[in-house]
Amino acid sequence: MAIRVEVHLPGGRQAHAGELDLHLNTGGALVGSTFRYADDYLRTAGAYALCPELPLTPGPIPSAGDRPMFGTFADCQPDQWGRTLLFHAERNIAQAQDRASVRLTEKDFLLGVQDETRLGALRLSLDGGETFLAPPRADVPDLVNLPALTEAAEAVAEHRGSDRDLRLLVAAGTSMGGARPKVTVRDTDGELWMAKLPRPTDRWDVQAWEYLTLRLASRAGIEIPVARLHRVDGDGGRHSILLTRRFDRLSGGRRVGFLSAESLVQKAFFETIDYRTLAETLADHSGRPSADGHDLFRRVVFTLLVRNVDDHMKNHGFLRRTEGWSLAPLFDVNPDPFSVAESTPLRPMGNRIDREIRVLLDTCGSYGLRLDDARQVVGEVSEATAGWAELARDLSLPEGEITLMAEAFENPNRSEARSLAA
Known part of the structure; x- marks a missing residue:
């Protein structure tokens, strides 16, 4: 059965975007999907492509072989934590009903998310838009x-x-x-x-x-x-x-379209995407490419100076605004005193662990920046983050943790940033 997809457009109007079909093999694994835009949506003022894989064209659009779920739908599916909850819930229900647990599929995960809390602007229905999935099991906690x-x-x-x-x-x-x-x-x-x-x-x-x-x-x-x-x-x-x-919600419950960087660059499962590639792809899709490119560069500088290791394509996002896609507020930034985690490389085939700020400067043109302007950004971010220990004490964080975190915040890139900005 096709899934009816509706979307909140910038400005607040909800529109019928089209129908999604998920193709599962006999074992329940997702092997592909097909989406077809509604004819009326293609004629709607303000309608936009839900993700780069789904250009605004009539007729069925099949997914690529290495990306069986279109990015806009993958982004609002549960990840590890949410899937853990749904697995446990199904197991408990099965035990209470004295039956074997049902094997959950990608369709179950997509439709199992509560409509009210689903990430982004999409709403899904199996009854022509009469009800949206999943209906609330209980009120959202306070x-x-x-x-x-x-x-x-x-x-x-x-x-x-x-x-x-x-x-x-x-x-x-x-x-x-x-x-x-x-x-x-x-x-x-x-x-x-x-x-x-x-x-x-x-x-x-x-x-x-x-x-x-x-x-x-x-x-x-x-x-x-x-x-x-x-x-x-x-x-x-x-x-x-x-x-x-939640930055994907506005007053009155209006929803804002969300797309992860992984979906923007159409990352395959085993593919590694670097920041230079992300910057160049963003320039092709952003509604304000100059501002977003400069902002992305500033964020990468920040990531290096605080040793944010929670750094991958799922942890950068874009919101749908009237003028197009643009960077969402920063989220999921976790400093780590240990530098063994693999993170986003700065350029194709670049180092994923020991990332150097000088390498980032070499790629500043991909972000739309001249070298002098890029060096200025490095100086500004370095100065703004220098007071991390004082802020930690203001937040009453333990001295033992502050000493430990010095390994993250006083990493070699900070010394390099000071010399570059001098």
């Missing part, structure tokens, strides 16, 4: 539920989650990506926020350090989401929860 959500996430991570834990977490949304537990909560004004929860295995206060890093990014002239640090007391002591307001 901020006051954060302690209970934290306890539930810890229980699920340790494979001892109850039915109540799963119901609470699934109601809080499953489409936020990544492996860390994330939930969507509602504030007293009805606005949606994403909450990143702690894990029992964390070696430092991950959420507090991400909050600090976002604050530094703002000082460096990078757009960030509205963010708060919320602390709760639990059995293991005080835990931090990072709250960021």
Whole structure:
């Protein structure tokens, strides 16, 4: 059965975009998909291509062999954490009904995300738009539920989650990506926020350090989401929860189209995409290529100076605005004192671990920058992030963690940045 796809266009109007068919083999694995735009959508003022793989053309559009799911739909599917929740929920339901668990497919994951919390502007239906999938299993939790959500996430991570834990977490949304537990909560004004929860295995206060890093990014002239640090007391002591307001939602519940960098560059599963390639691809798709190119360069400088290792094509995003796609606020930036994680290389075939800021400067033309202007950006970001330790103390972070994090923030690129800006 074809899935009806509707989308919120810039300006707030909801339109019928077309129909999606998913092709599964006998084992339930996704082998391809086909999308067809609705004729009326192709004639609608303000209609846009949902992703580069889906140009605004009539007739069926098949997926490529190495990308069986179109990027715009892959981006609003659950990632590791959300899939874990759906797997556990199905297992518990099957046990309660005394039956074997159903093997979940990509279609189940796509349609299993709660409509209200689904990432981006898409809405999906199997009954011609009468109802949108998935219908709410329960109300989206409020901020006051954060302690209970934290306890539930810890229980699920340790494979001892109850039915109540799963119901609470699934109601809080499953489409936020990544492996860390994330939930969507509602504030007293009805606005949606994403909450990143702690894990029992964390070696430092991950959420507090991400909050600090976002604050530094703002000082460096990078757009960030509205963010708060919320602390709760639990059995293991005080835990931090990072709250960021959902930037894919506007007042009145209007939805904003979202596309990951992975979808923008049409990355294949085993492919490695570098920043130079991303910058050049962005120039072809952005509604404001000069501003976005310069901003992307500033973000890469920032990433190198704070040793952000949570750095891959899923952790850069683009929002659909009236003029086209443009960079979303910065998200998922995690400094790490250990530099063994593979990250996005700066240029094709570049080093994925020891990334040097001089190499980035060599590619500044791909971001639309002259060398002198690029060096100035390096100086500005270096100066803005130099006060990281003072900010950490203002946030009451432990001295032991500050000493540990010096390995991240005082990495060789910082010394190099100072000499380049001199």
